Amino acid sequence: KSADREAIQELSGGEDAFGDAVEQLGSEEDVDSVLKSMFGHFDYTLGTPEKVDDSNVNVPATVSNADMQKAVDTWFSDLMAYAMQNPDIANDEKALQAKTVELLQTSVDKTAEAEDGIVTKDVVFPMTLIDGKWEISDTIDDSVLDAVLGGFMTAINNLTGQMGEEKD
Numbered sequence: 001k002s003a004d005r006e007a008i009q010e011l012s013g014g015e016d017a018f019g020d021a022v023e024q025l026g027s028e029e030d031v032d033s034v035l036k037s038m039f040g041h042f043d044y045t046l047g048t049p050e051k052v053d054d055s056n057v058n059v060p061a062t063v064s065n066a067d068m069q070k071a072v073d074t075w076f077s078d079l080m081a082y083a084m085q086n087p088d089i090a091n092d093e094k095a096l097q098a099k100t101v102e103l104l105q106t107s108v109d110k111t112a113e114a115e116d117g118i119v120t121k122d123v124v125f126p127m128t129l130i131d132g133k134w135e136i137s138d139t140i141d142d143s144v145l146d147a148v149l150g151g152f153m154t155a156i157n158n159l160t161g162q163m164g165e166e167k168d
Contacts (some may be wrong), residue, residue: 010116011112037108039065040109040112040150041064042064045062046059046062047059047062055129056137057127058124059124063123063147065118065148065149066108066109066111067118067150068119068150068154068155071155072152072155073155074110078106083104119151121147123147123148124144
């Protein structure tokens with residue numbers, strides 16, 4: 001819930017899950033900024049863990065976050081409108097990345113504030129005991145991460161699928 005990149009990495013076994021994001025958004029600060037926006041509306045309730053064996057448990061949870069399908073749709077629309085009004089932005093990668101981050105944060109925050117802007121899902125976190133610490137298992141399904149992120153992965157896949165269809 002703190003949106004601390006290092007804490008997220010530690011909980012998920014220490015892997016750098018954000019290298020691609022840094023490359024796409026331009027800087028670690030931009031990634032941290034987007035994470036804070038995306039997790040700023042995240043909440044969860046944990047259920048009773050179900051023991052699988054001495055080293056593994058499944059933890060049911062109800063997670064909620066901003067509806068990222070709505071946020072991504074708004075963000076993309078706003079970004080395209082901005083690009084049409086400011087065509088020179090395409091020549092300035094840093095400015096384009098900064099505007100992309102700004103508009104994404106704004107759309108996530110506005111979506112979360114809307115009456116129907118929060119989505120809730122039931123998920124299961126597989127946890128493994130490693131060196132005396134419980135960590136999210138590497139067997140976790142992408143759908144759980146997508147639910148935690150309010151459907152962000154699905155929204156981006158929908159967006160890129162739509163863009164691919166437009167090219168056809």
